[in-house]
Amino acid sequence: MKTDFRIEHIDPIGQGVSKQEGIVTFVKKSLPNEVVTADVFSQKKGVQFARLIEVKTPSPERKTPDCPHFNECNGCDYQHTSYEKELEYKKNALQRHMFKFPEISITTHGAKRRLGYRNRLQLHYDKKRKVMGLMNYKQEIVPVPDCKIVDPSVAYELRALYAENNWLKVVEKETFKGHLELYSKDNNLGGHNVKVSLNRPYANGGFTQVNSEMNEKIRVFIQKKAEEIIPPKAVVYDLFGGNGNLTVKFRNPTLVVDKYRTTPSPSAHQKFFSLDLYDKGAIKSLIGLKATGYPRPDWLIIDPPRSGLKNLNEFLNEFKPDGFIFIACEATSFTRDTLGILGQYDLVSVDIFDLFPSTQHFETIGIFTRRKKND
Numbered sequence: 001m002k003t004d005f006r007i008e009h010i011d012p013i014g015q016g017v018s019k020q021e022g023i024v025t026f027v028k029k030s031l032p033n034e035v036v037t038a039d040v041f042s043q044k045k046g047v048q049f050a051r052l053i054e055v056k057t058p059s060p061e062r063k064t065p066d067c068p069h070f071n072e073c074n075g076c077d078y079q080h081t082s083y084e085k086e087l088e089y090k091k092n093a094l095q096r097h098m099f100k101f102p103e104i105s106i107t108t109h110g111a112k113r114r115l116g117y118r119n120r121l122q123l124h125y126d127k128k129r130k131v132m133g134l135m136n137y138k139q140e141i142v143p144v145p146d147c148k149i150v151d152p153s154v155a156y157e158l159r160a161l162y163a164e165n166n167w168l169k170v171v172e173k174e175t176f177k178g179h180l181e182l183y184s185k186d187n188n189l190g191g192h193n194v195k196v197s198l199n200r201p202y203a204n205g206g207f208t209q210v211n212s213e214m215n216e217k218i219r220v221f222i223q224k225k226a227e228e229i230i231p232p233k234a235v236v237y238d239l240f241g242g243n244g245n246l247t248v249k250f251r252n253p254t255l256v257v258d259k260y261r262t263t264p265s266p267s268a269h270q271k272f273f274s275l276d277l278y279d280k281g282a283i284k285s286l287i288g289l290k291a292t293g294y295p296r297p298d299w300l301i302i303d304p305p306r307s308g309l310k311n312l313n314e315f316l317n318e319f320k321p322d323g324f325i326f327i328a329c330e331a332t333s334f335t336r337d338t339l340g341i342l343g344q345y346d347l348v349s350v351d352i353f354d355l356f357p358s359t360q361h362f363e364t365i366g367i368f369t370r371r372k373k374n375d
């Protein structure tokens with residue numbers, strides 16, 4: 001059903017919100033104060049979702065998206081406005097999630113490149129329907145041969161996969177429906193460093209950050225903070241540490257813990273331990289390390305997947321670290337997991353790093369220190 005909506009504001013995941021006749025409607029890719037025509041495609045629990053058809057009264061903030069797939073593809077959320085506005089919306093989103101926290105100023109670290117940054121891209125395919133791409137609002141696959149957020153080497157390989165439906169040969173021996181991932185470790189032009197992995201959870205033998213430039217910014221930031229607040233001999237546990245990316249240049253003895261063991265960096269101060277940190281027995285397994293001579297942690301670096309770490313308080317109650325750095329790729333899990341521990345820990349700083357420009361996602365980094373007994 002096509003209807004006109006006046007958009008009031010943007011919600012924390014970048015959707016325009018309209019409230020008309022008591023019904024809340026979410027319209028992606030619209031902006032505050034715009035009047036838009038949109039088609040309602042889903043209704044549940046008193047709210048509805050509508051697909052933008054036409055912008056009747058455009059906002060002065062509106063710009064033409066750089067990517068030709070932006071209107072159809074669900075991968076990006078903010079290319080219809082400036083990067084400054086995108087960062088402002090992201091900061092507002094975090095602020096809204098943090099309304100129960102003591103007031104603290106949030107510092108935003110924007111990216112140099114809003115496009116051409118992703119060093120890997122996961123695409124869905126359906127061999128019967130001969131289609132490969134990203135999902136649209138109806139969870140249908142949309143071809144994205146000219147995706148603009150991938151780096152030049154991935155873009156080159158992406159076009160080669162689409163040319164003459166070459167991807168069909170690549171997935172010849174695979175299931176009818178699945179996913180393939182293009183990934184490049186370094187951003188060389190020409191595509192020869194890009195590889196394809198098929199139907200695996202993480203390409204390239206384990207997790208790697210998608211935005212090399214911003215990952216480096218985060219590493220430098222965490223390193224600098226660690227040198228300021230973590231004493232040199234303090235023991236650090238780098239939980240959900242992947243290949244030890246965040247603590248690779250630490251001076252502290254560090255235990256990197258991750259379920260999926262990846263190629264560790266050759267650093268003398270880091271040791272690696274494979275463990276499912278969501279398992280009920282995870283804390284017990286970490287305590288058990290004492291028997292092997294590994295000391296308990298004084299500080300924790302915690303960088304979980306989107307689902308966060310719901311039982312963060314159990315880790316803190318057991319290890320009572322002097323502090324911890326929490327890195328969250330979902331603002332909702334950042335606030336859910338850390339709000340309950342504010343009686344024991346002070347939130348010292350909050351920073352946003354825009355690791356995923358053009359999309360609704362961003363990284364939130366909070367630094368927490370243990371309260372002294374007489375505080």
Ligand SMILES: C[S@@+](CC[C@H](N)C(=O)[O-])C[C@H]1O[C@@H](n2cnc3c(N)ncnc32)[C@H](O)[C@@H]1O
Nearest residue numbers: 207240241242245258259260276277278303305
């Ligand atoms: C957001 S990434 C962070 C990785 C790393 N800190 C970095 O900067 O590259 C989340 C990590 O959690 C790991 N992971 C996912 N599920 C896990 C689990 N159940 N137990 C332990 N690690 C898990 C993934 O392998 C991945 O390395």
